[in-house]
Amino acid sequence: MSDFSTTSLSVCDRSKKLLALLGEDLHEKEDVLSLALLSAIAGESIFMLGPPGVGKSMIARRLKYAFTGGDSFEYLMNRFSTPDEIFGPISISKLSKEDKYERLTDNYLPGSSVVFLDEIWKAGPSIQNALLTVLNEKVFRNGDQEIEVKVHALLSASNELPARGEGLEAIWDRFLVRVYVDRIIDEQKFFDMITSSKYANPVVSEDLKFNEKEVDSWSPMIDSLKVPNEVLSVIAIVRKYIERYNQSTGPEPENNIYVSDRRWHKIVRLLRTSAFMNGRERVDLSDCFLIANCIWHTPDQIDMVRQWVTRSIQKYGWSTKYSMETVRSQLETFERDVDNKTKEEKELYVEAPTMIDGEYYLIEGFSSMNNRILADDFEMMGRGTNEIMLYTSTGRTEAFTVGRISDTEIEVRIGHDYHKYKLKSAKEHKVGRVSISISDEIKQQLNKEADLLLKYLDKISQEVEEVRLSREEGVGKNIFLSENWRSLIDESLNDLWKQVLNYKLQTEKLKRSYGG
Numbered sequence: 001m002s003d004f005s006t007t008s009l010s011v012c013d014r015s016k017k018l019l020a021l022l023g024e025d026l027h028e029k030e031d032v033l034s035l036a037l038l039s040a041i042a043g044e045s046i047f048m049l050g051p052p053g054v055g056k057s058m059i060a061r062r063l064k065y066a067f068t069g070g071d072s073f074e075y076l077m078n079r080f081s082t083p084d085e086i087f088g089p090i091s092i093s094k095l096s097k098e099d100k101y102e103r104l105t106d107n108y109l110p111g112s113s114v115v116f117l118d119e120i121w122k123a124g125p126s127i128q129n130a131l132l133t134v135l136n137e138k139v140f141r142n143g144d145q146e147i148e149v150k151v152h153a154l155l156s157a158s159n160e161l162p163a164r165g166e167g168l169e170a171i172w173d174r175f176l177v178r179v180y181v182d183r184i185i186d187e188q189k190f191f192d193m194i195t196s197s198k199y200a201n202p203v204v205s206e207d208l209k210f211n212e213k214e215v216d217s218w219s220p221m222i223d224s225l226k227v228p229n230e231v232l233s234v235i236a237i238v239r240k241y242i243e244r245y246n247q248s249t250g251p252e253p254e255n256n257i258y259v260s261d262r263r264w265h266k267i268v269r270l271l272r273t274s275a276f277m278n279g280r281e282r283v284d285l286s287d288c289f290l291i292a293n294c295i296w297h298t299p300d301q302i303d304m305v306r307q308w309v310t311r312s313i314q315k316y317g318w319s320t321k322y323s324m325e326t327v328r329s330q331l332e333t334f335e336r337d338v339d340n341k342t343k344e345e346k347e348l349y350v351e352a353p354t355m356i357d358g359e360y361y362l363i364e365g366f367s368s369m370n371n372r373i374l375a376d377d378f379e380m381m382g383r384g385t386n387e388i389m390l391y392t393s394t395g396r397t398e399a400f401t402v403g404r405i406s407d408t409e410i411e412v413r414i415g416h417d418y419h420k421y422k423l424k425s426a427k428e429h430k431v432g433r434v435s436i437s438i439s440d441e442i443k444q445q446l447n448k449e450a451d452l453l454l455k456y457l458d459k460i461s462q463e464v465e466e467v468r469l470s471r472e473e474g475v476g477k478n479i480f481l482s483e484n485w486r487s488l489i490d491e492s493l494n495d496l497w498k499q500v501l502n503y504k505l506q507t508e509k510l511k512r513s514y515g516g
Contacts, residue, residue, distance in 0.1 A: 004221055004281060011218070014208050016479055022062045027193045027231045028184050029055045031207060031482040036063050038480050040114075040153035041104075042216060042222075042273035044266060045135060047120075047172075048157040049299065049431065050181035055473055059181075060116030065204045066154050068211040074110035077122040086117075086127055087140065094143075102143035103310035108138045113152045113212075116514040128171060134173040157181075161298065164254060176224045176266050177293050180302060199340075225272040226282040228322035234288045235264070242295070267294045274480050285317045285492075286478040289485045289504045314492040322460045323511045324499065326451070330502055332504040333451050335510055341432040341442050342514040350430060351408055353378070353423040360391060362424040363410065378404065378423075385413070390483040415463060419482050435514070445516055450511045464497050 021035065025029040027062045032048065036059055039046040043395065048056045057074060064072040075086060087110035094100045123131065133139060135154070139146045156175060161166035184190040228298045249255040259267075271287040278287075292309040294361075296302050319325060353361040353375070360372040370390035377388055386405040390412075401413035411418045451469050469489070477486060 004224075004299070005279075007218070007221065008276050008281070011277055012479070014210075015277050018066050018204065018208055019479065021204050021208075022065060023194060024202060025193075026055065026058065026062070027189045028186060029059060029181065029211065032179050032181055033059050033062060034480045035058075035177055035179055035290075036153060036155055037066055037289075038270065038274060038277065040066070041210070041218070041277060042174040042176075042270045043138075043219075044270060045156065045174060046177040046179065047175035048155065048181045049159070049161065049178055050157070051159050051183070053059045054181050054183050056155075056181050057116055057118060058112060058213060060153075060155045064114040064200060066210060067113050067203050068206065068209045071107070071112055072114040073107065074116045074118070075107050075109075076118045077120055077127075079122050079124065081123060081127060082174070083126050083130060086123075086374070087130060088141075100143050103145070105121070105142065107434070109134070109147050109149060110142070110442070111153070113150065115154045117150050117156045119158050120171070121160065122157050125264060128167070132171055132174070135171065149239040152210075152212070152215070173263065176270060177344045178296060179293055180299060181280040222269065222272050222276045225275050225280075226324065227268060227272070228284075228321070230285060231271065231283050232287065232289055233320040234309075234312045234317045235268075235291070237316050238308055240336070241308040241312070257295060257297055263294070267291060272296065274478065278478055279478075285313050285321065286481060286485075286489055288313050288317065289478075289481055289488070297386055300353065310488055312493065314488070318496045322463075322496070324496075327456065329455055331506060334446075334453060334507065337449060337512060338446060338510050339433065340407075341446065342435055342438050344436050346434045348430055348432045348434075349427045350432075351425045352428045353408055354426050356424075363390070363412075363421045364424050366412070366421055368398070369393075369416070370396070370400070373402070373423075378410070385411075391438060391510055411464050419485070438514060442512065446514060447516045450507055450516060454504060455509050457500050457507070460501050461497065461504070464493055464500065468493055468497075 017035065019030070021033050022037075023033050025035060036046050040063065040138070041267060042421050048059070050056060060074060061072060075081070076329055084103075086109050086112065088103035088105040091100075091102050091104050094102045103110075109115050117131075121367050130140065133141065135151050138149050138151070140149050141147075162172045184193055205304060239259075246256040267290075268283075270290060271283045274287040274290055275281075275283045292302075292306045296305045355375060356362050356372070359375055361378055363371045363373060368390070369392045372391040372393070373388065374391070381402070381404040383390075383404075384402050388402040389397045390400050390402070391397055403411045403418070405411055407422065409420060410423065411420050413419075478489075481489075
């Protein structure tokens with residue numbers, strides 16, 4: 001096993017244990033906690049939107065226990081907040097003795113590992129400008145020097161979105177991950193929460209915690225992870241959804257969803273980080289569900305964006321991964337080859353029902369006056385019996401239980417018994433294709449074509465089954481996805497498996513048609 005794999009699997013194991021410990025008693029906030037941890041390791045910030053009292057600040061307090069020497073800074077913004085309260089007070093001794101304007105940053109934002117800024121949009125311009133530099137460059141200008149800000153995780157929250165036209169767009173754009181935090185929905189979990197005693201701080205052993213040095217050492221590994229074509233295909237389709245949506249909302253830019261190139265670059269790195277922390281050497285389609293947390297602008301877009309991402313993965317992601325369009329094309333080619341090499345055109349005389357009055361077939365020998373059946377009703381009949389309206393010559397109707405026996409015969413229930421009747425028919429001349437004898441050489445050629453197709457379909461089927469099995473055992477589950485997302489992955493895998501099975505059945509049926 002390579003050093004990369006060893007490190008990645010170790011990080012995965014530690015992350016699972018950490019999230020289990022930190023998520024105790026969070027009651028439906030475990031998914032938000034996992035996204036906050038992912039954002040921290042990716043070097044990104046997370047914004048939590050939601051009403052007061054739903055546990056947003058608790059997530060930040062729990063997250064500090066994920067890091068060695070973790071200390072947190074938490075502040076509730078208001079319009080009177082000053083930079084001193086966020087970045088630290090001015091050092092009086094430095095100012096009086098050395099004439100230097102420096103802040104004492106210990107225990108404030110620049111000196112903390114986990115930062116939580118509540119009601120962030122109420123911050124004034126001076127705080128906004130300094131905060132933007134921290135978010136952009138991870139540095140803070142303290143007097144005449146720039147100090148590196150070693151914040152592992154910066155979380156922000158509000159019960160509202162930034163007001164338009166107040167210069168908050170730049171800060172809003174820097175929060176890559178956005179999540180809506182709601183009240184507890186599950187009734188039992190709600191009861192557990194309101195009857196629980198005071199929350200205790202989680203006890204996390206030092207060997208589980210992440211430290212600054214090792215997190216920095218993972219960065220080159222994360223950046224080296226492969227992003228396969230199926231992931232790029234999903235991103236391309238999501239971008240088309242966004243473009244189509246923006247065209248439908250009109251020229252007003254505030255109604256549009258804007259995702260910059262820089263933001264897409266950061267999103268891909270977030271997906272890489274997810275893959276790394278899940279113990280993989282490449283991004284896979286499960287990571288793509290995280291895109292939904294990075295591109296919405298308003299709460300009413302959340303469900304819509306989720307649908308875009310889900311459809312892109314289900315319809316195009318798996319298809320690209322396993323080249324299903326190529327498989328379908330090869331199956332169509334094989335079908336044409338079988339038809340061209342095993343059949344020939346021939347003049348045929350076939351018996352077919354005779355149309356009367358442009359829309360009916362006549363039931364010969366039927367005792368009732370309702371001796372007509374609509375041609376469309378007859379053609380649409382499958383196996384079994386159906387309640388069908390039969391017509392008189394004047395258009396009056398009566399319901400009968402009717403079954404289709406052949407192209408020219410039906411059975412009708414009269415009383416307790418079924419009676420067979422023939423539709424008025426005539427022999428029609430047509431040119432059709434009939435089977436012919438083929439040589440062993442042609443049969444071998446067709447068999448080779450079919451076997452290659454079946455071999456590839458078997459390979460896909462086996463891989464899908466392995467993924468499904470690993471997910472059932474908990475190995476292949478993405479630790480940053482909620483159960484809802486995971487069920488969608490399972491659903492899309494089942495759809496792919498059904499498609500593969502259908503292609504196999506079609507191929508085998510074609511093979512049997514010429515005795516292959």
